[in-house]
Amino acid sequence: MSITKTPYVRLATLACAVSLSTATLAETVTIGTVNNGDMIRMQALSSEFEAAHPDIDLEWVILEENVLRQRLTTDIAANSGQFDVMTIGMYEAPIWGANDWLVPMDNLPASYDVNDIFPSVRGGLSANGTLYALPFYGESSMTYYRTDLFEQAGLTMPSEPTWEQVREFAVALHDPANEQYGICLRGKAGWGENMALFTTMVNAFGGRWFDMDWNAQLESEQWHNALEFYVDLLGNYGPPGASSNGFNENLALFNTGKCAMWVDATVAGSFVTDDSQSQVPDQVGFAAAPKQVTHKGSGWLWAWALAIPVSSDAKDAAQEFVTWATSKEYSRIVAEEHGIAAIPPGTRKSTYENDAYLEAASFADMTLSQMQKADPNDSTLEPSPYTGVQFVAIPGFSGFATVVGQQVAGALSGNTSVDQALSNANRVVDREIRRAGYQD
Known part of the structure; x- marks a missing residue:
């Protein structure tokens, strides 16, 4: 006995075919x-x-x-x-x-x-x-700080602090016995991790990656001063294992109330003030990224x-x-x-x-101000041949800056000295810049 399909069956079959065709074409x-x-x-x-x-x-x-x-x-x-x-x-x-x-x-x-x-x-x-x-x-980057801790200690954060002032605050607020650390900073090796932060610190200390003839400047006094300062500050007044911490790790530390200060990306503003993510949303203040001998290049873009x-x-x-x-x-x-x-x-x-x-957005004004101040075409105290604030806008930078980041992390963790880290880093950068044909 033959069975004739009803119109409803035919429509269902057609709909199924169209559905399968749509899925196939996605x-x-x-x-x-x-x-x-x-x-x-x-x-x-x-x-x-x-x-x-x-x-x-x-x-x-x-x-x-x-x-x-x-x-x-x-x-x-x-x-x-x-x-x-x-x-x-x-x-x-x-x-x-x-x-x-x-x-x-x-x-x-x-x-x-x-x-x-x-x-x-x-x-x-x-x-x-x-x-x-x-x-x-x-x-850009800016300084996050705990307003309640500053008030309890009788401290006042300037709107444009220096790194030296930040260090003084970190010393005063460091209380590791209670899991309260004076400062959190990027320590994880990477051209966009620790080197983003550390390059702005070098800029603030008056340093630059290259002079106008593309000679690497990583053994300069400015780089030496910046790295010694960074290693002392984060090594003594930061959280344990700081050389493993990048943006996300430090954000988690700050949001759980373990950082008295944190210098990092302005984009974190919405997360540190969100009571669904932060344990201290109403106790966060904002200041400019620290300067030192200059404000040029002290906040990234x-x-x-x-x-x-x-x-x-x-x-x-x-x-x-x-x-x-x-x-x-x-x-x-x-x-x-x-x-x-x-x-x-x-x-x-x-x-x-x-x-x-x-x-x-309580952080909005500082975000805008910091972004407007950052100038990739004028980011160093002495003239430099490159554009970029926290990076050098040339092919190859990501490769050699990653190696430099590893040396900086090694100095922070105590696996090498500041002098040796900068000597190793300068040698790598100079070799790569010569290979790329930037020097005569």
Whole structure:
């Protein structure tokens, strides 16, 4: 006996076929990003993007900063196409863009309002006038301090402290028996970890990476003074195992009330004042990043941004996501879900023209001030041949600066002397700069 399918069965079969066809046609966008709080939040909120774009599937690779940088650099240089979206910054974007490794960020919709992005951020992500990455958040560095501890000790934090003053405060507030440490600073080796902080310290002490003839300056008096100071300060008045601590580790220490002071990225402002993450949200003050013999280069300038490698086989879908994740619309979603103070900072002028944001984000004024002061074209007391505040904007810097970071971490942990660390570091830098042809 034959059975004739009813119209309902035929419709169900057709619907199933359409569903399978849609699933088959969905394009996968693989995103490589860093395990910072804002990026983890972006992943959580990306379900809204996927709901609006059922033809795009997002696949996330979230890595620790040093590992991410190594993976992305290897991938882009080999043109292997493992990632469709890369989280990079002001160091990589112009260099990789100039090499034609990244898709230009042009033809953006008018609603994106690219001119709302701070010029310094746009410029730092561009090469030859072309924008190669869209900023997720921008930052400088500043000093976080515990207002309650300062008040109890009768101390007053200046709005623009010197490193020497910071050391005096750290000595007074260091109480390791009660797990209260005078200061927390980056100690983990890496060109974007300890060397981001330490280079600004070298700048403040009047140092520079190179003189105008590209001779390495790491054995100079300024570098020596800065490293001796850093090792003494963090080694004696910081937490145990400081040479293993980067941004995330120090953020956790500060939020659990174990750091009297912390000098680091301004982006941490929303996390240290969030009572769902911090145990001391109402006891945090903000000051400029410390200066010493100069204020030049004492606070860094950086933006974590999203870029698309030319090796991607999902460029259009990737651009849809990158545009969404760095848009005003994304900021609105963050504000609705997590509060307006949590929106990604440091990228858009309109954010700092919003009275509601300025009222909710106690750190906003200092963030803006520090970003405006940072000048990549004039970051050292004596003239230098490079641009960049906490990095040198040349190919190869990430490689030799990582080695320098290892030497600095070795001095901090006591595995080598300050003199030997700087001698080793200077030799490596000088060799690499000669190989690259910067010296006559």
